[in-house]
Each structure stands twice: as C-alpha cells, then as structure tokens.
Amino acid sequence: MADLKTITETLIAGDDEALVRNVQEALDGGMKAGTILSDALIAGMDVVGSRMESGEMYIPEVLMSAMCMGAAVEVLKPFLSEGDTTSAGTVVIGTVKGDLHDIGKNLVVMMMQSAGFEVIDLGVDVEVETFLEAIREKKPNIVGISALLTTTMPMMKSTVDQISESGLRDGVKIMVGGAPVDQAFADAIGADAYAADAGSASKLAKAMLA
Amino acid sequence: MALANRINVVGSDELSRIHEATVQVLETTGVEFKSDEALALFRENGAQVDGHRVKIPRALLEKSLGTAPSSITLWGRDEKKCVTLGEGQTRTHVEPSNGCVFTHDMDRGRRSSTLADLIDFYKLAHQSSVCTISGAIPVEPNDVPIEERHLRIFFETLKHTDKPLKRNVQPGHEIEEMFEMYELAVGKGYLADHPSIYASVNPLSPLAFDTEPIETIMTYARHHQPVTVLSCALAGISAPMSLLGAAVLQNSEILSGLVLSQMVTPGAGVIYAPATAVPNMMNAQYVTGSPESHLINIVNLQMALELYHLPTRTMAGLNDAKVPDAQAGFETMQNLMQCMLGGSHIINECLGVLDSIMTNSFEKFIMDEEMISRVLRFMKGVEGFHTDLSTELIDAIGPQGSFLMHPTTMKNCRTAWRPTVSDWENHEKWEKQGAEDAMTRANRIYKERLAACPESTLDPELEAELSAFVEKRLG
Ligand code: B12
Numbered sequence: 047m048a049d050l051k052t053i054t055e056t057l058i059a060g061d062d063e064a065l066v067r068n069v070q071e072a073l074d075g076g077m078k079a080g081t082i083l084s085d086a087l088i089a090g091m092d093v094v095g096s097r098m099e100s101g102e103m104y105i106p107e108v109l110m111s112a113m114c115m116g117a118a119v120e121v122l123k124p125f126l127s128e129g130d131t132t133s134a135g136t137v138v139i140g141t142v143k144g145d146l147h148d149i150g151k152n153l154v155v156m157m158m159q160s161a162g163f164e165v166i167d168l169g170v171d172v173e174v175e176t177f178l179e180a181i182r183e184k185k186p187n188i189v190g191i192s193a194l195l196t197t198t199m200p201m202m203k204s205t206v207d208q209i210s211e212s213g214l215r216d217g218v219k220i221m222v223g224g225a226p227v228d229q230a231f232a233d234a235i236g237a238d239a240y241a242a243d244a245g246s247a248s249k250l251a252k253a254m255l256a
Numbered sequence: 257m258a259l260a261n262r263i264n265v266v267g268s269d270e271l272s273r274i275h276e277a278t279v280q281v282l283e284t285t286g287v288e289f290k291s292d293e294a295l296a297l298f299r300e301n302g303a304q305v306d307g308h309r310v311k312i313p314r315a316l317l318e319k320s321l322g323t324a325p326s327s328i329t330l331w332g333r334d335e336k337k338c339v340t341l342g343e344g345q346t347r348t349h350v351e352p353s354n355g356c357v358f359t360h361d362m363d364r365g366r367r368s369s370t371l372a373d374l375i376d377f378y379k380l381a382h383q384s385s386v387c388t389i390s391g392a393i394p395v396e397p398n399d400v401p402i403e404e405r406h407l408r409i410f411f412e413t414l415k416h417t418d419k420p421l422k423r424n425v426q427p428g429h430e431i432e433e434m435f436e437m438y439e440l441a442v443g444k445g446y447l448a449d450h451p452s453i454y455a456s457v458n459p460l461s462p463l464a465f466d467t468e469p470i471e472t473i474m475t476y477a478r479h480h481q482p483v484t485v486l487s488c489a490l491a492g493i494s495a496p497m498s499l500l501g502a503a504v505l506q507n508s509e510i511l512s513g514l515v516l517s518q519m520v521t522p523g524a525g526v527i528y529a530p531a532t533a534v535p536n537m538m539n540a541q542y543v544t545g546s547p548e549s550h551l552i553n554i555v556n557l558q559m560a561l562e563l564y565h566l567p568t569r570t571m572a573g574l575n576d577a578k579v580p581d582a583q584a585g586f587e588t589m590q591n592l593m594q595c596m597l598g599g600s601h602i603i604n605e606c607l608g609v610l611d612s613i614m615t616n617s618f619e620k621f622i623m624d625e626e627m628i629s630r631v632l633r634f635m636k637g638v639e640g641f642h643t644d645l646s647t648e649l650i651d652a653i654g655p656q657g658s659f660l661m662h663p664t665t666m667k668n669c670r671t672a673w674r675p676t677v678s679d680w681e682n683h684e685k686w687e688k689q690g691a692e693d694a695m696t697r698a699n700r701i702y703k704e705r706l707a708a709c710p711e712s713t714l715d716p717e718l719e720a721e722l723s724a725f726v727e728k729r730l731g
Binding site (some may be wrong): 078098101105106146149153177196197225226243244247 | 356394398405466490492493494537538539540541542594614682
C-alpha cells in the first residue's frame with residue numbers, strides 16, 4: 047500500500063497517473079481520506095510552494111503538481127467528511143475593462159488554485175458590472191484585479207469605487223496587480239493588497255484570510 | 257548590406273518545412289478574428305469561417321504574399337528624410353522606444369513619465385542621426401488625461417519631428433482623425449500616394465486578433481498606409497517552448513495579419529515583425545535578454561527575407577537591467593547584433609529602453625545611439641578604398657617603415673569610425689578631464705542636445721492650425 051510519503055512524492059513529481067493510483071490504494075488499504083488530504087496532499091503542496099519560492103521548482107512543474115492535486119482530490123471527494131475542507135476560500139479575478147493582458151492574471155489564477163482557493167476567472171476586458179454580479183453571486187473572500195496598461199489603471203480605481211458604492215466592499219478583500227501597478231497605487235485606490243508576482247499573490251491571499 | 261553574409265539560424269531547406277507547417281496551422285487550426293467586418297471579408301475571399309475562427313487556405317495566403325510589396329517608401333514631412341523599407345534599403349532604419357511607463361535619468365532616478373519627458377525623447381530622436389523614423393510613444397505621458405492623449409501626443413509628434421512616423425493601435429475613428437490632422441500639414445490627399453505613417457499591431461498570441469488591432473490593420477490599408485504585424489509571444493506560455501515551434505506559430509500569426517491587410521487593399525505595405533521572447537521559465541516573467549529569443553526571431557527574419565520578400569522589423573535593443581549598467585550594455589549589444597546582423601530592416605525598442613520595456617532612460621538613449629552606430633559601421637563591411645590590397649604600398653614602405661604619413665592614410669584617416677560617448681583617451685587625460693564614466697558623459701551629452709534643439713519643427717501658422725484642430729476635437 048502506498049504510504050503518505052509516497053503520495054507526497056508523486057504529487058511533487060507531478061505524476062498524475064501514479065498519484066491517482068497511490069491515493070486509490072491508500073483508500074483501499076483503509077487510510078482516512080481526510081488524513082491523505084491534509085498529511086500527504088496539502089503538506090505536499092506546501093513543499094511545492096516553498097520550492098517554487100526558492101527557485102528549485104519551475105512554474106510549469108508547480109502547475110503540474112497543482113493539477114495532480116486536483117485529480118487526487120476528485121478521487122478523495124466521495125470519502126471526505128464535512129470537517130475536511132478542501133477550499134482555502136473563494137477568489138473572483140479578472141483583467142479590467144479595456145485590457146487584454148492575461149498571462150500574468152492566469153498565473154495568479156493557477157497559483158491561487160494550487161494554494162487551495164476556488165477561483166472564478168472572469169477573463170479579460172471585464173466590465174465593472176460583471177465584477178459586481180460575480181461578487182453578489184459567488185460571495186468571494188477576495189477580488190483580484192489585474193491591469194497591464196497605464197491607460198487601464200484608472201479602470202481599476204473605478205472598479206474598486208463601484209464595488210464600494212454597491213455596498214459590496216465590506217464583504218471582500220481586494221487585491222491588485224500587473225506590471226505598472228505598485229503598492230502606492232494600490233493604497234491610493236483603496237485596495238487591500240498588492241502583489242508583484244503570482245507566488246506572493248497566493249501567499250498574501252492566504253495570509254489575509256488567516 | 258555590404259557584409260558577405262547575414263546571420264542565418266537554419267538552412268534554406270528548413271525554411272520550406274517551416275512554411276509548410278505554417279500552411280498547415282492556417283488551414284487546419286486557423287486563427288480567431290474578433291470582427292464581423294474581417295470575418296465577412298475572409299468569407300468572401302474563400303476562407304472557411306466558423307464562429308470567429310478563420311481557416312486560411314493556401315491559395316489565399318499565396319495570393320496575399322504575392323501582392324504584399326517587398327519594399328515600401330515611407331515619407332517624412334521633410335521629404336528628404338524619406339526612407340526605403342525592405343529590398344533596396346541601404347542601412348538599418350531605427351525607431352524610438354515605445355510604451356515605457358517610467359522615465360529614468362541620473363539626476364532624478366526612476367519616476368512616472370510625463371508629457372515633458374515625452375517631448376524630450378521626441379527632441380532627442382529628431383536630432384539623432386541614427387534614428388531615421390520617429391513618432392511612437394517613447395514614454396507614456398501619465399499626466400495627460402487619457403481621453404486627450406491620442407490627439408495631444410500626435411500634436412507633439414508633429415511639432416517635434418518631420419521624420420517618417422510610427423504609431424500604435426487605435427480605434428478606427430481616432431486613426432481617421434489623425435490622418436486628417438496629418439494632411440493639414442502635408443496637404444489634403446497626400447497620404448493616398450505617400451505612405452508616411454505605419455502602425456504596429458499585435459496579434460493576441462496564440463492565434464487571435466482582437467477588434468481594435470483588426471480595425472487598425474483595415475483602416476491603415478484603406479488609406480494606403482503600412483502596418484507592422486508584431487507577434488510578442490512568450491515561448492512556453494503563449495507559444496510552443498520549441499524554438500522552431502514558436503517560429504511557426506509566430507509566422508502563422510504575422511501572415512494571417514498580412515492576409516487581412518491584402519484583402520482590404522492589395523499592395524498595402526506590411527512589415528513582418530517577429531518579437532517572440534523566451535521568458536524566465538522559473539517564474540514565467542517576461543524577459544528580453546535571453547540569447548535564445550532571437551534564435552526564434554532570426555528564423556522568422558529568414559522566412560521574410562528569403563521566402564516572402566517582405567520588409568522586416570525587430571525589437572532590437574531590449575534588456576532587463578533596471579539602470580543603464582553593464583548588464584544593460586551587454587544585453588543591448590547582444591540583441592542589436594543579433595537583430596541587425598540577422599538582416600532586420602527596421603529596429604525598434606532600442607533608444608533608451610531598460611527593464612523589459614518598462615523604463616526609458618535619457619542616458620541610455622545616448623549610449624544606444626553609439627551601440628547602433630558601431631553595428632551600422634560594422635555592417636557596411638569593407639568597401640571602396642578599403643578593398644585595396646595595397647601590395648605596392650606595402651612594398652614601398654617595406655619592413656620597419658611607417659604608414660602614418662602616407663597619402664592613403666592622410667586622405668582617409670578622418671573617415672574611420674569614432675565613438676560618441678565612449679572614452680578613448682589614456683588614463684591620465686581621462687582623469688584630467690574629470691574622470692567621467694560613460695553614464696556621466698551621456699548625462700552631459702543628452703542635456704547639451706536638448707538645450708540645442710529647436711522648440712518646434714513647424715512653421716508658426718501651421719502649428720496654430722494643428723493646435724486649433726486638437727482643441728476643437730477635444731471640445
Ligand atoms: C505579452 C505582452 C502583450 C501581449 C499580451 C498577451 C496576453 N494574452 O496577455 C500582446 C502582444 C497581445 C500585448 C498587447 C498590447 N500591449 Co502589451 N505587453 C506584453 C509584455 C511584453 C509582457 C506582459 C506579460 O505577459 N508578462 C508576463 C507575466 C507573467 O507578467 P505580468 O503580466 O507582469 O504578471 C505578473 C505580475 O504583474 C502579477 N500580476 C498580474 N496581474 C495580477 C493581478 C493580481 C490581482 C495580482 C495580485 C498580481 C498580478 O503577477 C503576475 C505573475 O507573476 C509587456 C511588457 C512587460 N514588461 O510587462 C507589454 C506591455 C504591458 N504592453 C504594452 C502595450 C502598450 C500593449 C498594447 C497597447 C500594444 C499596442 N500598441 O497595441 C497592446 C494592448 C492590448 C490591450 N488592449 O490590452 C505596454 C504597456 C505600456 C503602458 N503605457 O501602459 C507594455 C509595458 C510594453 C511596452 N513598453 O510597450 N502585450
């Protein structure tokens with residue numbers, strides 16, 4: 047039977063077939079789904095996170111592990127009890143109106159997902175109204191806004207303003223990012239947080255909800 | 257080009273394989289165009305259209321390649337500054353940086369750019385002998401209201417240069433407005449037979465074109481103005497990690513933009529602009545200094561130069577340094593040499609640029625001019641007087657003699673290349689003259705240049721008319 051250590055190792059190696067097989071074997075062997083989740087998988091993703099930060103793991107490898115995590119959780123789901131949470135929180139994210147840059151935003155999405163967040167990605171060129179609707183419907187903990195153009199940065203401000211005007215501001219933390227954005231701009235528009243890259247974005251998101 | 261060879265990355269037989277792979281991508285995968293007008297045009301021209309997806313048949317591609325010109329004459333308001341782009345061109349043409357959010361200089365460091373900075377970059381570009389095309393937006397004027405920017409920037413462009421111009425993607429009505437404004441200066445109807453302004457248009461890699469870039473391609477083609485289709489994919493993220501795979505993707509994107517332009521106006525100028533980068537795969541950040549990136553882009557240059565006979569353009573002076581330091585120097589020189597020796601007809605993002613195109617530096621502008629001038633000189637190769645093998649002269653001077661005062665030396669000693677910012681003195685003299693490093697000299701030179709630059713290149717009447725046009729449009 048696959049032990050916790052083997053499961054963690056296959057997760058870090060990004061081998062989805064072996065991971066699913068190992069998780070299934072562990073379940074068949076009588077191991078608790080909640081234990082596999084917290085002690086093998088979530089523990090494994092913590093290792094992945096710190097290896098990413100130190101540069102030992104490259105982004106495609108990190109994302110592969112995250113995808114494996116998703117596949118393993120699917121196997122576990124039917125056996126998890128109420129107390130075993132798989133979600134670190136919900137994030138609604140998008141690139142502001144007028145802006146089509148999404149490579150960085152997509153990375154933030156993937157890193158948030160690998161950190162255990164449920165992410166609703168609204169895509170690019172996102173109308174303020176679409177953000178508002180998503181906040182009302184999905185009740186996220188965090189709203190992420192991306193902009194790569196100085197000409198669309200003001201849209202970030204109006205998005206934040208309208209979230210406030212619609213009375214939705216208190217229920218969410220707002221994070222902003224993108225190459226021309228910085229902490230000073232985030233402060234000026236009344237966002238809660240700024241992160242310079244996807245790794246720090248997901249770390250910060252976790253810290254904000256802790 | 258006077259050098260015997262360009263840099264080639266692959267052999268000629270590889271080029272036809274890349275072409276066939278491109279045809280396969282265009283015919284079977286297709287490209288998305290987010291514009292009903294463009295989709296209708298593709299349908300009329302025999303392409304298979306399914307939703308936004310267009311599959312471009314070989315015949316349409318070949319027909320379009322047949323009509324796209326191999327050479328474009330681009331006019332300046334000063335017609336003497338007109339340039340030939342593509343076949344028949346005698347030197348690499350140079351365009352200012354574009355899109356930088358920050359300005360950097362030695363005295364004030366890095367800061368959010370303003371209109372005053374933009375004007376200073378226009379002035380430097382106008383006076384620069386290496387810079388043959390001006391315009392673009394070297395730094396973003398962050399202090400100008402966004403609704404006013406397109407007109408205010410174009411006014412400053414016309415005020416501060418009479419060279420041929422480069423512009424960016426804009427909605428159709430803004431482009432029409434800009435052409436109308438340009439014709440106030442050069443005469444109504446001038447643009448129809450004088451290409452004078454080209455726009456740089458990006459596909460949304462992989463394999464898509466958004467509405468405004470499509471509008472730009474179509475509006476420019478209707479007005480007989482060229483466009484440059486610039487793919488800026490990131491290998492491993494928005495393009496295959498394989499260098500040749502990235503070249504195929506980029507070729508497919510650029511050629512599909514070319515087809516669109518030729519369907520609007522057969523013969524409209526299209527400049528082929530490969531600009532794909534190998535990013536920092538450790539964290540997926542965009543970087544510009546990798547020696548691998550131009551292995552992709554030079555393959556694409558080969559396609560354009562050898563197979564398609566099109567004018568070409570590359571982002572050639574990029575680097576990831578945050579200040580004009582040694583890294584800025586060696587990454588810039590690497591990219592300049594790769595792109596220029598690869599045969600690119602126009603180079604851009606090469607006058608002042610730093611920090612993966614986020615920052616433009618006044619001092620680096622001056623340093624870049626010299627770097628480009630070095631490569632331009634090298635590319636002239638060995639011509640004229642220099643081809644004299646000089647056996648008679650060698651015999652006449654003989655062992656232990658001196659060539660210093662021989663007439664051939666006297667006559668030609670002043671023609672040798674000289675630096676404009678590098679120091680060639682001995683140590684003692686350098687110390688006596690203030691022991692300046694290159695950055696300090698560049699700082700002094702850029703200020704002298706700005707002080708000597710005229711405030712306007714327009715006659716006062718025309719300037720007033722253009723200014724009135726802008727104010728009227730802005731209400
Ligand atoms: C690739 C690219 C493109 C691609 C976009 C492809 C795509 N699907 O995204 C294409 C070629 C299509 C493109 C188009 C344009 N671009 Co562009 N583009 C770039 C480039 C070279 C790299 C951006 C990138 O993907 N980086 C890689 C990712 C991983 O990094 P990132 O985006 O910074 O994201 C990281 C962080 O910022 C952060 N982050 C990002 N979002 C968020 C959100 C949150 C919530 C958080 C916490 C963090 C966070 O985490 C990310 C991951 O680590 C930049 C230059 C640069 N140095 O950034 C120019 C740049 C941003 N583009 C620029 C311009 C001008 C344009 C165009 C207007 C060009 C034109 N004339 O048409 C168009 C605009 C189209 C539009 N309407 O949006 C300018 C902007 C200048 C300005 N004045 O604002 C830049 C700076 C280049 C330049 N100097 O000209 N572009």
